[in-house]
Amino acid sequence: MQIANRIALVTGGGSGLGEATARRLADLGAGVAVLDLGEEAAARVADEIGGLALAADVSDAEAVEAAFARIAAELGEAPRIVVNCAGIGTAARILPREGALPIGLFDRTIRINLLGTYTVLSHAARAMSALAPMDDDGARGVIVNTASVAYQDGQIGQAAYAASKGGVASLTLPAARELARFGIRVMTIAPGLFETAMSAGLPPEARAALEAGLPFPSRMGRPDEYAMLAQQIIENPLLNGEVIRIDSAVRLAPK
Template identity: 55%
Template sequence: MDLQGVGAIVTGGASGLGAATAEMLARGGAKVTIFDLNVDQGNAKAAELGGHFVRVDVADEANVQSAIEEAEARHGVARVLVNCAGIATAEKIIDRDGKPLPLDRFARVVAINLTGTFNVLSKMAARLHGAEPIGPDGERGVIINTASVAAYEGQVGQPAYGASKGGVMALTLPAARELARWNIRVVTIAPGIFWTPMMAGLPQDAQDSLGRQIPFPSRLGRPEEYAMLAESIIANPMLNGETIRLDGAIRMAPR
């Protein structure tokens, strides 16, 4: 798909992987709307890109519906959705005293990472299915979701995160098969250890130690490298129904 002049939505687009993706889309000529909870960062990034910002809780059905309608009123039917919104937690199933993880804390991660992804995906698909086909293949749109290598090798302390990202991965193929009827592609990226604002809070030696765990290149992944893969997915019409690892060949240890 040619990005020039098309509407695009990035959830979690105020920082990290989402911000780099929003920048890539804007450079390609897309009209970008950022969905995020961080109003200050979201507005600043949208202004920088000449785009639009909407404060969105991806787990809120009405909020997402109205936000997509607002993006459409501003930029036309969005042809590209990149779901980067998510949270990461480190909590065990039972603590050292044998107390179980409170269900509401598990459910919150699943609600944002998995249910939130489906919420935006489904609302986007509903807007796309009646859109005019474009390009030589009659494509209507591309939806890119974000899983994690934790979907494959979840570590101790990642039951909620691993389960939520595994769900995103499992959603990919049935969504792609169903939406193929309307020429809408669905692809998921599963990043490894990437630099994000969350990582920025770690000491430099801790960041370096994490980077050395990656076979090659032995460093943290860069947000713009995630954006590069998203750009390739958008451009290549044969990429569909797949989860692509982006991890420098790392396979996560149990801890």
């Protein structure tokens, strides 16, 4: 799909992978809606790229529906490109030393990472299905979700996070198969270790240990490298129903 002159929505667009993706799509000529839980973060990025700022909790169906309505009203059309980057990283053992099961944390992680992804995907599918096809293939749009290598390599303390990202990965193929008749593609990116807010607070020794375990290149990924892959997925019409790892060939150890 050509990106120039298309409408795009990037969730989690106020920072990290989402911000890099929003900036790249805007640079390529898309009209970009930047959705984030933090209103100030969304506004900062949107102002700098000439986009539309939206503040919403992706797991709140009414808020997501309202966001799609604003995009259509203010940008002239529903988004044909949706990149789901909104999510949280959590770390908690199933049996911590104090013996308390962190059910609330598990629930919150699933709600934001998995339910949030599904909520945006479902609203995107409904909006895209009403649009006119763009080409002889009948393409109407593309949805790119974000999992994590933790969906396959979940480490100790990542039960909630790995489960949420595993759900996103498992959603990919059935969603792509169902939405194929509408000309809507669904793909998922599974990032490894990236330079984001989650990794920014690591002590230097911890960071060095992590990077030493990366085969090549032996460094954390840069957010724009995620955005580059999102661009390639959007532009290549045969990429559909698959999860792509972007991870320097790393396979995470148990801890």
